[in-house]
Amino acid sequence: MILRDFRLRDAPSVLRQVQENFAGEFALTGFDPAHFLRVVEKTHRGWIGMARRVLQLFGQTPARFLIAEESGELRGTTLLTLQRGHGYLSMVMTDARYRQRGVASALLNWAEQISQRRGKRYVALDVLSGNEGARRLYGHRGYRPIRRTSSFVRELDGKAPSGPSVRPALSSDIPFLETVYRRRIPDPVREVMPDGGSSVLPSRWLDRILLSESEAWCLGPEGRPTAYARATFTTPREAGILSLPYIAIDLPPADQRTLVEAALAWLSVRRTPRAVVTLAEGNEPMRLLVESLGFQERWSTETLAKRLTASS
Ligand SMILES: CC(C)(COP(=O)(O)OP(=O)(O)OC[C@H]1O[C@@H](n2cnc3c(N)ncnc32)[C@H](O)[C@@H]1OP(=O)(O)O)[C@@H](O)C(=O)NCCC(=O)NCCS
Incomplete structure (x- = not known):
């Protein structure tokens, strides 16, 4: 399995997979993955893309969209944003056909290493209260609850x-x-x-x-x-x-x-x-x-x- 940063050519398969994997979540939150992809594409084109590459060269990019790939196919993703004091993870997902094989764990490992290299002391994320599978995975990997929130x-x-x-x-x-x-x-x-x-x-x-x-x-x-x-x-x-x-x-x-x-x-x-x-x-x-x-x-x-x- 190869771990690497997002490239523009990943956009169609990322869009398809986030739509499949987060359908229930998006219905609740009103989040539109097509919009998310437009934002990601924007950060990879034109002057914003150039600025992002320069920042990445100096290890200062504010966000990295991490991809796991095997045999030329997308296996999983996570978006890591480097915030004050912590790295924040969103969009942790694995293609449903390749779960329970360590794809998400490998992405989490990598995100944790990047955060540590950037001087962060923690990695944080939000998980829906009913998402037992993901909570178990994070729990086993040392993630502990720090707050509970309700959305109205x-x-x-x-x-x-x-x-x-x-x-x-x-x-x-x-x-x-x-x-x-x-x-x-x-x-x-x-x-x-x-x-x-x-x-x-x-x-x-x-x-x-x-x-x-x-x-x-x-x-x-x-x-x-x-x-x-x-x-x-x-x-x-x-x-x-x-x-x-x-x-x-x-x-x-x-x-x-x-x-x-x-x-x-x-x-x-x-x-x-x-x-x-x-x-x-x-x-x-x-x-x-x-x-x-x-x-x-x-x-x-x-x-x-x-x-x-x-x-x-
Ligand atoms: C949650 C999710 C990302 C987990 O992805 P995954 O790639 O299956 O995760 P992993 O394979 O790294 O770990 C899952 C379990 O498989 C186990 N595992 C890892 N490699 C394994 C292997 N080779 N053989 C058997 N089991 C293995 C892990 O120990 C882990 O067990 P645990 O949950 O009891 O700790 C995936 O189920 C998913 O995409 N769900 C839908 C989207 C979602 O809910 N994302 C989370 C948002 S917060």
Whole structure:
């Protein structure tokens, strides 16, 4: 078996296999593999492709799409993104005809080695709570749960309600938001992901690469906001994502609602059929808020992490 980086000619077989292997997952999450492939192709063409190759030459590329191949055929994949403090894995899959032969294990090994060479102390991933086969594999390979999250979905009826007026998040809000947000990340998660796995302000260049649009809003004084929400929307994805809704503890519930309603209105204007918000287990105030806004819990995932040691 050969382990190597993705090449453009892999695109058709990768697309076919991710569609087969993640059909149930995509139906739940609204993720569109064709869109994912378009993003991957974009990072392999033109100036972005050139920049990626230069970064890879210096061992600094932010992501690597890893392929296992045998007899010229695709056997398995995983996407490794190098984030603060950890390597993050997604799209771990093996062709159904070649399972239980160590394909995924070989890809995990390689991803762990790359992460370690890049100075990361952990590799992390999210697995659907019901995916017993994958959980067993990760468990046997030393991956341990660090948090449980639930994802809530609300269908948007396509009409664009005029949202309440809220101000955009500004760069002067970042230090305060980051401090408050980090304080709220539970210790085991902070150890693996110092920033909780996300940044506060949308990145315009990342949006360009990911073919997405993002916006963030705050309530309260500049530099010391009382509430924050962010929304992301990608054209071919069947859901807009509301993320990181940080709300100050003493904020009146009506204000909390205002902010999330503004984010929902922003998504509706973009004709997003539904909105998804993912909350850490135990975030009861936010659960109550999103449920009161018509969101329903649809799936839950576990974030697993493996500490990399010299023998990894
Ligand atoms: C989960 C998944 C990636 C595992 O891929 P895989 O290539 O079969 O994984 P491996 O062969 O490396 O390991 C699977 C099991 O086979 C065992 N195995 C590995 N080589 C073996 C061999 N030569 N003979 C017999 N068993 C073997 C492993 O020990 C492992 O056992 P365990 O689960 O009890 O620990 C695959 O089932 C899949 O693609 N599922 C659908 C997509 C999915 O759910 N992905 C995970 C998203 S988080």
